[in-house]
Amino acid sequence: MALKLGLVGIGKIARDQHIPALAADPRFELVATASRNARVDGVAGFASVEAMLAEVPELDAISICTPPQAHFEAAVAALRAGKHVMLEKPPAATTRQIALLQSEAARHGCTLFQTWHSRFAAGVDAARDWLRGRTLTGGTITWKEDVHHWHPGQQWIFDAGGLGVFDPGINALSVLTEVLEEEAVVHKAVLEFPENQQAPIAAQLDLRTPSGVSVAAAFDFRQKGEQTWNIELITTTGRLLLSQGGGVLEIDGQPTTADAALAGEYPRLYARFAELCAAGRSEVDWRPFQLVADAFLIGERRTVAPHQV
Numbered sequence: 001m002a003l004k005l006g007l008v009g010i011g012k013i014a015r016d017q018h019i020p021a022l023a024a025d026p027r028f029e030l031v032a033t034a035s036r037n038a039r040v041d042g043v044a045g046f047a048s049v050e051a052m053l054a055e056v057p058e059l060d061a062i063s064i065c066t067p068p069q070a071h072f073e074a075a076v077a078a079l080r081a082g083k084h085v086m087l088e089k090p091p092a093a094t095t096r097q098i099a100l101l102q103s104e105a106a107r108h109g110c111t112l113f114q115t116w117h118s119r120f121a122a123g124v125d126a127a128r129d130w131l132r133g134r135t136l137t138g139g140t141i142t143w144k145e146d147v148h149h150w151h152p153g154q155q156w157i158f159d160a161g162g163l164g165v166f167d168p169g170i171n172a173l174s175v176l177t178e179v180l181e182e183e184a185v186v187h188k189a190v191l192e193f194p195e196n197q198q199a200p201i202a203a204q205l206d207l208r209t210p211s212g213v214s215v216a217a218a219f220d221f222r223q224k225g226e227q228t229w230n231i232e233l234i235t236t237t238g239r240l241l242l243s244q245g246g247g248v249l250e251i252d253g254q255p256t257t258a259d260a261a262l263a264g265e266y267p268r269l270y271a272r273f274a275e276l277c278a279a280g281r282s283e284v285d286w287r288p289f290q291l292v293a294d295a296f297l298i299g300e301r302r303t304v305a306p307h308q309v
Helices: 012-023 049-055 068-080 095-108 124-131 166-179 265-279 287-298
Strands: 003-008 028-034 044-046 061-064 084-087 112-114 136-144 185-194 202-208 214-220 228-235 238-243 248-251 300-304
Touching: 003 012, 003 049, 012 028, 012 265, 028 049, 044 049, 049 068, 061 068, 061 265, 068 084, 068 095, 084 095, 084 265, 095 112, 095 287, 112 265, 124 166, 124 228, 124 238, 124 248, 136 166, 166 202, 166 214, 166 228, 166 287, 185 287, 202 287
Parallel strands: 003 028, 003 061, 028 044, 061 084, 084 112, 136 214, 185 300
Antiparallel strands: 136 228, 185 202, 202 214, 228 238, 238 248
């Protein structure tokens, strides 16, 4: 029997990714939405999560894809109503909120799937497997995109808690923490804040492993032309390049063949959510978010020209 699901937040990511993935997966039935100013044709719509939960008590699960500042309250309400919860990235406004949500899910016997969609890109599993047993000697992350294209008119991303360039940049960190055998920490950081905004538009991070290996990361929201989402990792026995956000893998300059069975990031996310719900398990990993938080904690702040959304 399909899980009856409520979708919270009907914005660009919901329409581009979540709704098509749900429509293609027979394990889910989209029966309700919650959004202040948007609806989905043919689906019951409500102005708040609380109204949706009250009016559609038969819901089994909710998927939250609002800006991160609103995740915690929506997830708490759903978990306390006995619903499984899937969280879009970034997972919350603070790291403490994620820990509390994990405890709340366990208390109510619900699944909490705190997702990182880029980990489900076609090249990531093979990259992780190739790196196992190899000795890392260095790496670079180049994650540069045009905020006006991907987040048109979205002020929330530059408000406090919106993370700015780390909203996409956290995708790279989610892949890095998935594929590396050894953990990395933030050694140094420089964050560039537009003088009229509360979140960075660009950042440079020096990540280090306990063995002293450095991975340099450059994030920028001001990229025009070709968009760049690359992770290059160098080992003593070869070089790995993940491009297109993890969708394409090259080993020593040679493309590898992605698994033809991979259906795309969001279909794979929902397939995993269905598996977790069926097994009564949660999946929570806030290491990428901790790296972002640490960059804010120890990073040097530089003021740059104003930015208009």
